[in-house]
Amino acid sequence: MITKILKKALKGDSLQKNEVLTLFNANSSEEIQNIVETAANIRNLASKKIKLTSTVHLTNICQVTPKCKYCGFASKTSSEGYYHPFYKKKEEILKAALSVENSGISRISCSGAHGYRGKHAVNAAKIVKENTSLELLVNVGSDLNTQSLKELSIYETDTVCCNLETVNETLFNDLKPGEKLKHRVQICEMVSELDLELSSGLLIGLGESYKDRVNHLFFLKQFSSLGEIPIMGFNPYKDTPMANHPPCSLKEQMKTIAITRIMYNDIRITVPTPTIGPENVKYSLMAGADNLATVIPENYPTIVKGVGSPTYGNLKEVLKVIELMGLKTDHFNASK
Numbered sequence: 001m002i003t004k005i006l007k008k009a010l011k012g013d014s015l016q017k018n019e020v021l022t023l024f025n026a027n028s029s030e031e032i033q034n035i036v037e038t039a040a041n042i043r044n045l046a047s048k049k050i051k052l053t054s055t056v057h058l059t060n061i062c063q064v065t066p067k068c069k070y071c072g073f074a075s076k077t078s079s080e081g082y083y084h085p086f087y088k089k090k091e092e093i094l095k096a097a098l099s100v101e102n103s104g105i106s107r108i109s110c111s112g113a114h115g116y117r118g119k120h121a122v123n124a125a126k127i128v129k130e131n132t133s134l135e136l137l138v139n140v141g142s143d144l145n146t147q148s149l150k151e152l153s154i155y156e157t158d159t160v161c162c163n164l165e166t167v168n169e170t171l172f173n174d175l176k177p178g179e180k181l182k183h184r185v186q187i188c189e190m191v192s193e194l195d196l197e198l199s200s201g202l203l204i205g206l207g208e209s210y211k212d213r214v215n216h217l218f219f220l221k222q223f224s225s226l227g228e229i230p231i232m233g234f235n236p237y238k239d240t241p242m243a244n245h246p247p248c249s250l251k252e253q254m255k256t257i258a259i260t261r262i263m264y265n266d267i268r269i270t271v272p273t274p275t276i277g278p279e280n281v282k283y284s285l286m287a288g289a290d291n292l293a294t295v296i297p298e299n300y301p302t303i304v305k306g307v308g309s310p311t312y313g314n315l316k317e318v319l320k321v322i323e324l325m326g327l328k329t330d331h332f333n334a335s336k
């Protein structure tokens with residue numbers, strides 16, 4: 001059954017929900033291997049280079065109340081995270097962006113907490129686009145409005161990210177009691193209406209079912225400008241309400257990355273190095289991902305605590321993994 005579905009996917013035919021669910025239900029190592037290899041083949045057939053995305057965290061001061069139960073990023077949520085509140089000044093954002101550009105990484109994500117109606121994102125877009133030639137993704141969740149989205153468009157922001165995390169509304173309400181799923185969906189719609197590229201991903205291992213993941217992957221099809229899907233495995237951040245929830249297994253992350261690739265052949269599939277773990281970067285690539293996020297160069301000016309876990313991928317180490325796997329990257333100079 002699995003082989004038949006994978007053959008259909010390789011031919012480029014669209015899969016039905018029940019077929020995608022069958023892939024998620026695959027459990028033997030042979031079946032999972034088959035799914036993962038098919039996904040990597042699909043990516044390689046498009047001879048895609050592996051994109052690297054670095055990051056600047058703009059602020060961890062978040063007005064969402066109560067805080068999302070898994071959050072270790074916002075100030076005072078986790079002793080492993082940033083913990084102390086910060087709001088980066090223009091010079092700090094510029095210094096970080098220039099260090100990323102000088103390292104040969106071509107793309108940066110500017111992300112931050114909620115409570116600014118996108119003004120922090122617009123400010124970062126202005127700084128990045130007026131001073132560097134970096135590709136830019138902004139991720140301030142649903143803390144955006146029509147005005148800030150239009151301004152992001154004026155500054156030629158390449159991608160706007162608003163992760164739905166899960167489309168299981170009961171689970172969403174439990175995990176994110178200070179937010180509404182429908183508001184995140186509205187932001188994704190507004191991004192698409194403005195024809196800005198949308199990035200919107202899944203946070204997995206939170207208690208969602210395979211059916212929820214299938215529904216989520218199909219739900220994303222409605223957004224006309226969808227260009228990127230991040231797959232983020234849950235990791236518990238110390239001191240948070242979910243500190244004792246088990247982390248999402250590598251097997252589940254690989255399976256979900258691979259199935260997303262099988263469903264979405266041409267889309268950018270992003271794996272943040274903090275969520276899969278810097279030591280596991282190669283497994284995300286084996287499963288068909290083509291963008292590694294939160295890749296930090298040696299000369300980066302500040303401490304980084306990853307969103308999703310306090311670790312991150314170091315540029316040199318990530319480049320070594322990509323090279324050993326025989327894959328190509330969009331990094332300007334792999335010897336740097």
Ligand code: SF4
Nearest residue numbers: 062067068071074113
């Ligand atoms: S996950 Fe984002 S929106 Fe939720 S509390 Fe943390 S910073 Fe705020």
